[in-house]
Amino acid sequence: xxxxxxxxxxxxxxxxxxxxxxxxxxxxxxxxxxxxxxxxxxxxxxxxxxxxxxxxxxxxxxxxxxxxxxxxxxxxxxxxxxxxxxxxxxxxxxxxxxxxxxxxxxxxxxxxxxxxxxxxxxxxxxxxxxxxxxxxxxxxxxxxxxxxxx
Amino acid sequence: xxxxxxxxxxxxxxxxxxxxxxxxxxxxxxxxxxxxxxxxxxxxxxxxxxxxxxxxxxxxxxxxxxxxxxxxxxxxxxxxxxx
Numbered sequence: 203x204x205x206x207x208x209x210x211x212x213x214x215x216x217x218x219x220x221x222x223x224x225x226x227x228x229x230x231x232x233x234x235x236x237x238x239x240x241x242x243x244x245x246x247x248x249x250x251x252x253x254x255x256x257x258x259x260x261x262x263x264x265x266x267x268x269x270x271x272x273x274x275x276x277x278x279x280x281x282x283x284x285x286x287x288x289x290x291x292x293x294x295x296x297x298x299x300x301x302x303x304x305x306x307x308x309x310x311x312x313x314x315x316x317x318x319x320x321x322x323x324x325x326x327x328x329x330x331x332x333x334x335x336x337x338x339x340x341x342x343x344x345x346x347x348x349x350x351x352x
Numbered sequence: 353x354x355x356x357x358x359x360x361x362x363x364x365x366x367x368x369x370x371x372x373x374x375x376x377x378x379x380x381x382x383x384x385x386x387x388x389x390x391x392x393x394x395x396x397x398x399x400x401x402x403x404x405x406x407x408x409x410x411x412x413x414x415x416x417x418x419x420x421x422x423x424x425x426x427x428x429x430x431x432x433x434x435x
Binding site: 235252254256257260261282293294314317318319320321322323324325326335336337338342 | 356358359360408411412413427429430431432433434435
C-alpha cells in the first residue's frame with residue numbers, strides 16, 4: 203500500500219494496520235526519514251517538499267510492486283509526505299514484513315534507496331544562507347544501482 | 353501538449369504548467385527541449401544545462417530520443433530527491 207499526504211503519520215498505528223492478525227509474519231522492518239536541522243554547514247529552519255501528483259503515486263506503486271516481486275513480503279507500506287516540514291518532522295515511512303527477517307531488511311533498504319532516485323519529489327530548504335534546492339546526491343544513484351545487478 | 357515544470361525549473365521559467373501547440377519538426381523530447389530554449393531568456397536559462405534536466409512523458413521517465421505527440425503530458429524537472 204502506498205500513500206502520499208500532507209499530514210503526519212503515527213508509526214505504530216500504521217504498522218499495526220498492515221500487519222495485525224497476519225500471523226505468518228515473523229519480522230517487521232520500518233524506516234522513518236525525518237528532517238535534519240543542518241546541511242552543508244548551514245542551519246535548516248524548514249524544508250518544503252514539492253511533488254508531481256499522479257506520477258508520484260504511479261512511481262511508488264511501481265517501486266512497491268518491484269520489491270514484492272524480488273522478495274517474499276507478507277505486507278508493505280510506503281507513506282511519503284509533502285508540504286512544509288520543520289526539523290524533526292517525519293517525511294517518509296517504509297514498512298516491510300515477511301516470515302523471515304532477511305527479506306524484510308533487504309526489501310526495506312531497497313525501497314528507501316529507490317525512493318531517493320525514482321520518486322518525483324524535490325526539497326527546498328530554508329537555510330541560514332537563504333532558500334536552496336536540495337541537489338540529488340551521486341551516492342544515492344550508486345546506492346540504487348547496487349540493486350540492479352541482483 | 354500539456355507541459356509541467358517542477359522545482360527550480362518551475363521557479364526559473366515562472367509557471368508550473370501550460371498548454372502548447374507543437375511545431376511539426378518537434379517529434380522527440382530532444383527536439384522539444386531545443387524548441388523550448390528558443391522561446392525566451394527564461395527558458396534558455398532554465399534549460400541551459402540539459403544534464404540536470406529530467407523528462408517524464410505521461411508520467412514515466414524517458415530518454416531524449418523518446419517520441420512526443422500532441423496529446424502527451426510532458427514534465428520537466430531537476431533530478432529527484434525523494435525519501
